[in-house]
Amino acid sequence: MTLPLAPGARQPDGPVWVNGRIVRGEDAALSVFDRGARDGGGIFETLRVYGREPFAWTRHMERLVLAAAELGFPVPPTPASMREGVAELLEELALDDAVARITVTRGIAGGRPTRTGAWIEVQPIGARLWRGTRRGAATAMVSPLVFDLGWMGAYKTTSRMAWDLAREQALAAGVDEALLVSSAGELLEGSASNLFVVRGREVITPPLASRVLPGVTRAIALELCAALGMAAREARLEVADLATADEVFVTNSVQEILPLARVAGRDLPARDVGSRLLAAYRERVAASR
Numbered sequence: 001m002t003l004p005l006a007p008g009a010r011q012p013d014g015p016v017w018v019n020g021r022i023v024r025g026e027d028a029a030l031s032v033f034d035r036g037a038r039d040g041g042g043i044f045e046t047l048r049v050y051g052r053e054p055f056a057w058t059r060h061m062e063r064l065v066l067a068a069a070e071l072g073f074p075v076p077p078t079p080a081s082m083r084e085g086v087a088e089l090l091e092e093l094a095l096d097d098a099v100a101r102i103t104v105t106r107g108i109a110g111g112r113p114t115r116t117g118a119w120i121e122v123q124p125i126g127a128r129l130w131r132g133t134r135r136g137a138a139t140a141m142v143s144p145l146v147f148d149l150g151w152m153g154a155y156k157t158t159s160r161m162a163w164d165l166a167r168e169q170a171l172a173a174g175v176d177e178a179l180l181v182s183s184a185g186e187l188l189e190g191s192a193s194n195l196f197v198v199r200g201r202e203v204i205t206p207p208l209a210s211r212v213l214p215g216v217t218r219a220i221a222l223e224l225c226a227a228l229g230m231a232a233r234e235a236r237l238e239v240a241d242l243a244t245a246d247e248v249f250v251t252n253s254v255q256e257i258l259p260l261a262r263v264a265g266r267d268l269p270a271r272d273v274g275s276r277l278l279a280a281y282r283e284r285v286a287a288s289r
């Protein structure tokens with residue numbers, strides 16, 4: 001399997017906020033004794049910044065802090081200090097529209113009091129948009145890798161290799177996203193997005209009970225369905241549902257709400273519901289600033 005350079009690979013020299021300080025290059029380092037480095041013991045949030053304002057900040061912080069507590073992490077830096085960190089990086093990089101990634105690790109075992117390793121990176125938005133997002137015609141395939149997420153599927157952990165490989169296979173196949181399917185044939189989510197299918201007048205998304213990531217954008221999309229009077233529900237989906245779907249869209253904080261033009265080799269007949277939701281999402285972003 002030959003894979004392209006991982007998306008998100010970046011210049012090693014830019015500024016990074018590490019445990020409260022802005023550092024560069026070699027100084028942006030994590031101890032090899034940190035469980036984030038040794039065992040993939042980390043969680044992260046990726047969020048979009050519009051005009052210097054991080055969107056849905058509180059929801060992202062709630063997910064991060066809740067996950068840290070549930071997974072037995074030391075207490076992470078306060079949301080206020082992390083917000084300050086994002087602001088400092090935006091200032092330093094002179095960026096208004098960007099993607100911020102906040103990573104928190106389990107820290108070094110046995111130290112008392114234990115401390116998380118925490119760092120923040122900020123990138124220009126252009127570097128992070130998928131080709132299909134830029135062109136307005138995104139595509140997806142069904143991943144050949146089987147995903148049985150288990151209880152960890154509900155957390156945004158740094159143990160990302162399986163998800164990254166699925167997405168890199170999608171990129172190598174010339175599509176934007178890989179849809180993940182369990183060994184029981186259940187369609188779950190994308191490698192970096194939540195999944196929605198539109199059938200008739202109904203919007204359907206796999207249930208959180210299947211331990212898909214409780215996406216911030218997924219939750220907002222469901223709220224927008226309610227606000228726009230669209231019927232929406234959680235239900236089990238299978239690969240066969242892609243063949244009969246009127247529309248399919250995926251959601252994440254960076255790509256927003258992304259109606260697919262083609263999925264699993266089939267051109268989709270419509271993108272109206274996804275496009276309406278995207279317009280409503282952007283209105284919500286504008287109203288939040």
Ligand SMILES: Cc1ncc(COP(=O)(O)O)c(C=O)c1O
Nearest residue numbers: 192193194213215216217252253
């Ligand atoms: C596996 C997975 N599902 C869903 C999402 C979407 O989450 P959010 O809307 O909070 O960005 C992501 C985001 O990266 C993801 O990695």
